[in-house]
Amino acid sequence: MNLRSVDLNLLVVLDALLDEAHVSRAGERVGLSQPAMSSALERCRHLFSDRLLERGGGGMVLTPKAQALAGPIKEVLAGMAALLDRAEPDLHAIRQTVRVVMADLPAVAIGAALQRRLARTAPGITVAVMPWHGAAAALEGLGRGGVDLAVSVFPSVDSDFTRRELLQERYRVAMRRDHPAAAAFDLDRWLAYPHVLVSGRGDTRGPLDEALTRIGRTRHVGMVVPSFVMVPPLLTESDMIGLLPSRCLPERVRGEIVAFEPPIAVEGFPLHCAWHKRRAGDPAVQHVARLIEELVAALPA
Structure with missing residues (x-):
């Protein structure tokens, strides 16, 4: 095919069409009217014979061919953007939305600081925090191009992704300061009171229960909630006890809650930030990634 006969702007249009699967929404995204977008779709159909x-x-x-084209088109557009952006980017001139998949924590912990930093360094960048539905879903979003960055636990990623470790997290047992178990905390006192468990799927058992079973003990889960943000208020207003990542205790309740080392070994976890290789040359995405790395690393343990 003679590239001189191809309008490469059609790739931008087609990328939007394949993402949105809707002519009007895709037109709004690229700044074209609905008739102009329909005309562009017809030209794309002729170009790709589908x-x-x-x-x-x-x-x-x-169509199956469109699904197969979605990834390669994003790769081509990312390569073109990287080629055109070889000069040092002017972050103040960027007008872009960076979509970040992140759980409620650390999103709550760093959200305000992230916006303040962006207001100073790149005021035209908007960060859209998208809901976290697990590491697999986050990687799928990065691969499909609907997500730019993901903050999660990624045990491994393939060569299409870059993964950076932000921190190593450990678990603490948390309860209100005047809790009956706080005076002389031990395993028996820990298990004598109901626990609050965090699970987005409503699970009533977790890895801790397996560890307790191995030593012949059990716990009572008094409540299951989908978010770590919900846990501190529950702890301050009840006799429930939580097992939380240490950085999930916000500053505003640290005076009301005491935390202890778990009476049995509980393995911690690393937290990562990841992106698809097509975003490696995107200055807005990389700037947000750097800020997230700095802010998460600075969270008090």
Whole structure:
């Protein structure tokens, strides 16, 4: 094919169409009217000899060829952007949204500081924090291009991704300062009171329960909640006890809550920041990644 006969702007249009699967929304994203977007779709269909988008399931769906094209098109656009941005970027001139998958914590812990830092260094960057549904879903979002950065625990990633360790987290047992178990805390007192468990799936057992079973002990889970943010208020207003990552205790309640080392060994975990290699040359994404790394590392343990 003679590239001189190809309008490369169509790749930008097609990238939006494949992401949105909706002509009007894709048009809003790239600044084209609905008729202009429909015309561009027809040109893309001719270029790739495929329908690309078809009606089905109450909306538009991608054809198999369109699904296969989605990733390579993002790679080409990322390469073009990297080629054009070889000069040192002017962060103050950037107008871009960076989409970050992150659990409620550390999002709550660093959110305000991240916005303040961006206001000084890159005021045109908007960070969109997207809900965390597990490491696998986060990597899928990075691979598909709907996510720019992900903060999670990633035991391993393949060569298409970059992963950086932000910190090593450890668990602490937390309860209100005047809790009956706080005076002489030990294993028996820990297990004598109901526990609050954090699980996005509503699980009533976790790795701690397996460890307790191995030593012939059990605990009573009094409540399961989907978010670490919900735990501190529950602890200060009840006899429940929580097992939390140490950095999940916000400053505003640290005076009301005491924390102890677990009476049995509880393995901690590393927290990572990851992105797809196509975002390696994106100055906005990399700037946000650097700020997240600095702010998470500075969280008090």
